[in-house]
Amino acid sequence: MNSEFGTTAWGRDWRRLAEPTSLTRPDPALPKARSLARRDHVTDVELRPGEITAVVHHSGSHRVRVDMPVWDREHVERARELVTGHGDDLPDTVHSALVRAGQPPAPQPDVVTTNCDCTGRKRPCVHILAAFFEIARQLDHRPRLALALRGVEDSHSPPSTARVPIGLLDPTDFYGETGR
């Protein structure tokens, strides 16, 4: 399927949370959810180890929260080893290596818990689905975020290239230890 969400193996995992293959009939809320993500109606996305928060703008603003377990130390170390030598971007081969090593980057659906402050009764609601699509998109762009979600926080080695794009510069400690 030629979807704009989940264009890499890293994001595809999260699109699958919105569109599980077990669904016999497509969820009627899916087109709306995709459209919300596409039109940047999912904002303030914060990805931290084990949790994601976001705000979805659709009939008001709704806070969405997604929780998942982080890896233990051993798994974190193994993931670090597998990404050693790769630059900021990660190819799909690292994803499949993790799957082969028995620790797929994405959490299984049954250990993911979701919350939304909307009053609808249906779960997952359209806001949660929209958040899944937006997460898929962000992981497509930055595969390392998928690892950060599982607790591999400092996998980002400083760029080794002779020129560094402004977007990859880290503002913390910009002036060095002693400050300005």
Next chain:
Amino acid sequence: MVESDGFAWWGVDDPAGTAEELGLPPGDETSLTLALPDSTGRRITPRTVPATLVAAEPAVVTLSSWSPPEKVGCSLRVWARIAAAIHHGEPTDGLVGLLPTAGHAVLGLDRTTIWSASAAVDAARRAVTRARTRDSSSPQAVLRPYQRAGVAWLRAASEHGGGVLADDMGLGKTVQAIALLWECREQPNLVVCPTSLLGNWSRELARFAPDVDVLTHTGPDRSRTLETARPGTVVLTTYGVLRGDAALSDRSWQAVVLDEAQQIKNPDSLGSRAARELRAELRIAMTGTPVENRLDELWSLMAFTNPGLLGTHARFRRRFVGPVQRNNSRAAAQRLHEIVGPHILRRRKEDVAPELPSKLETSVVCAMTDEQERLYRASLNEAFEEGFGSGTSRRGRILALLTRLKQICNHPELVSAEGKPLAGRSGKLDRATEMLAELTSNGARALVFTQYRGTGELLAEHFRDELATDEVPFLHGGLGTGARQEIVTRFQDDPQGPAVLILSLRAAGFGLNLTRATHVLHYDRWWNPAVEDQASDRAHRIGQDRTVTVHTLLTERTLEEAIAEMHEGKRSLAGTATGESTGIDTDLTRLSDEQLHELLLPRHEGRP
């Protein structure tokens, strides 16, 4: 500052005064754009601040013996330690990691990246070494600072496979590549370029790296050239040969350079596949087209220079081409830039302008096609068999021959109208078309001068077909004043006006103001260089605040090359040193038949 061989003091309101207080050279005041944390402290954005500039060598000398007072920042402290190490010839490896981002935050000339700490330290070391040793044998000696930074970047790119050198036309991509090749002495190197540029490459190599062996690997009996290639040899070949010659991928190279690399823009073409099969430690693609906006072309180039960086073509199309081109996604475009930015060096002429003189002049040497050479030799033979006679008729006949030969160099169709397609028949026409396609795709405007009405009309017709524009006006003496003025106004003042204007050299002599153009092409040679200069000054005159690049096209091994050598003073004509020379054409008519024949006969191939 990696691209200008200097240090910048910044971070306070009065950098010069503060530097003086601290016992540092105050430097020249300016303003400088740096990558700095914004007011939230969460993002880095470009910001322009007051600064002063100091040349690298004196700055390093002062810093090396300077003891920083308590109040100065981490960046300056670490630089002082680095300067001491450089000054005393000690390693800096342990210090580079201590340098905070603020110590190398000057925005690069490409406006989108900064140079890394180790690139900045290397540049400082190079600048000091240069100031102290002055090695004139290296092509580096003639490079401008931004070009030296480019060469250092190309060399370091081998760690990631290679890179794309995408500087604007006129900024010297070729000379940067030659300086790089000069340093690659462990294995042979390969340069692939369009046929129209072979002559230019061998000439530029001979000029900037005379001690480098150059082999031209073309033609049917080329198979032996590769056997004689030694470490450091540069093998020159064409895309045509690359497509069909397995011998090129059977061996390994130190550096492979693809010039006009948009030739491999289609990832599935034979040429692209053959390029990806080449084995090399360092793979460089050179192009002047805005490659980051043409995503499939970008993938194809980077699959050659940095295999694997962008993943498979299918994944790349899903991940970036769709979102960027179909959905206009800024996030995807920005992320793509983060991934490819470090591997593409693209500097625009206007951003480098402070480093450049107001006028840059380059010769573009083009090969003759077989059709041109056949006609050229036939015309020579015919004229010499008939003889030139003596007196006034001799002068007239010689001038007629010279005109015919120049027309053949311009295009065979001008002397024997066959009505066949124009492309592929004249080295100069093909090269001029490639150059104008690149310039116009970058939004630049260009003037093309010729001395012949017929050539101007042929060029206008061809460019209209080949360039993505339906308007290529030709300003010549046959037009009325009103029509001429309208052409000039459209070109000079109308934002939607034509990007290319052709002018007859004679009609363009007086009073025209065409400063909208930043590039001037002389399609043919005038006998008198002063007339060419006068024409170039249509673009380069008062009111022009940008650098004008003047490209003079010439056909190698023909009278055009001889004229060029006379203009440059490299060649003088025997028997014409009478002191009353009025022009090269007059001089030529005074030569004996033998002298004239020797001058006009195509010289052997491969001789620079």
